[in-house]
Amino acid sequence: MSDEIQTEYDTAGVEKKFMFLNRKAPYGTIYALEMLETVLISAAFDQDVTLVFMDDGVYQLKKGCDTKAVNMKNFSATYKALGDYDISKLFVEKESMEARGLTQDDLIEVIYEDEDDDWAEKPAIHVKSRDEIAKLMEEQDVIISA
Amino acid sequence: MKYGILINEGPFTHQASDTAYHFTRAAIEKGHQVLRVFFYHDGVYNANALSEPQSDDRNIVKLWGDLAKEHKIDLVVCVAAGLRRGIKDQVLAEGFRISGLGQLTEIGMAADRLITFGD
Numbered sequence: 340m341s342d343e344i345q346t347e348y349d350t351a352g353v354e355k356k357f358m359f360l361n362r363k364a365p366y367g368t369i370y371a372l373e374m375l376e377t378v379l380i381s382a383a384f385d386q387d388v389t390l391v392f393m394d395d396g397v398y399q400l401k402k403g404c405d406t407k408a409v410n411m412k413n414f415s416a417t418y419k420a421l422g423d424y425d426i427s428k429l430f431v432e433k434e435s436m437e438a439r440g441l442t443q444d445d446l447i448e449v450i451y452e453d454e455d456d457d458w459a460e461k462p463a464i465h466v467k468s469r470d471e472i473a474k475l476m477e478e479q480d481v482i483i484s485a
Numbered sequence: 486m487k488y489g490i491l492i493n494e495g496p497f498t499h500q501a502s503d504t505a506y507h508f509t510r511a512a513i514e515k516g517h518q519v520l521r522v523f524f525y526h527d528g529v530y531n532a533n534a535l536s537e538p539q540s541d542d543r544n545i546v547k548l549w550g551d552l553a554k555e556h557k558i559d560l561v562v563c564v565a566a567g568l569r570r571g572i573k574d575q576v577l578a579e580g581f582r583i584s585g586l587g588q589l590t591e592i593g594m595a596a597d598r599l600i601t602f603g604d
Binding site: 343344345346348349350353355357369370373376377380381383384386480481483484485 | 491493520521525526553557558559565566582585586587589590591592593594595599601603
């Protein structure tokens with residue numbers, strides 16, 4: 340019987356559907372920033388990653404963020420880089436946007452290169468309804484929410 | 486069933502850590518495996534050896550350390566979240582280790598279920 344605590348697990352060949360559910364505004368709490376850090380690390384594991392933004396989380400993708408007055412690191416540009424990490428699915432909840440008077444024009448652009456389509460550049464952000472997102476959640480293996 | 490546990494809040498301020506502890510204990514007693522407990526966001530404070538609760542109340546930091554020792558559970562504190570909150574080796578309680586977010590992704594992949602305890 341081993342006295343050791345197991346600290347490594349064999350995950351070779353595992354590909355799961357990971358959903359990162361973002362419900363908080365980009366500033367005011369640290370959840371948005373730390374969720375993004377989790378997403379970036381997870382990209383190295385070649386899983387099937389979807390990001391969903393709902394409730395105040397929709398503000399994370401809003402254009403024109405300027406944090407100078409609050410002296411905080413502006414991490415808005417990091418979302419734009421997600422395409423380079425093979426994260427091509429950023430879904431924003433339609434009802435959350437409408438409740439906040441936002442349209443897709445208010446959001447930043449995130450582009451990825453589709454390897455199955457001759458590396459054509461495509462938008463990663465899509466507006467989805469609450470129902471569509473609920474159905475999507477049913478399909479996930481892991482949901483990490485903050 | 487193989488479980489991964491994610492704790493997003495610190496001890497006492499939120500009940501998350503207590504609930505996670507009771508869940509973990511119950512799961513093990515029912516014969517399930519808990520592959521890892523990962524502490525993120527303010528959850529890293531559960532590893533603070535300097536925590537000194539009132540003497541007639543539970544010591545959450547110690548409860549986790551004892552549980553880990555008893556059932557050989559891997560308790561991992563996120564390095565990045567820990568650093569910004571001052572949870573480093575010099576204040577790390579017994580039973581915990583500091584590592585990266587990859588450990589959370591790994592458990593999402595290796596476990597049958599990842600259960601989150603937060604706000």
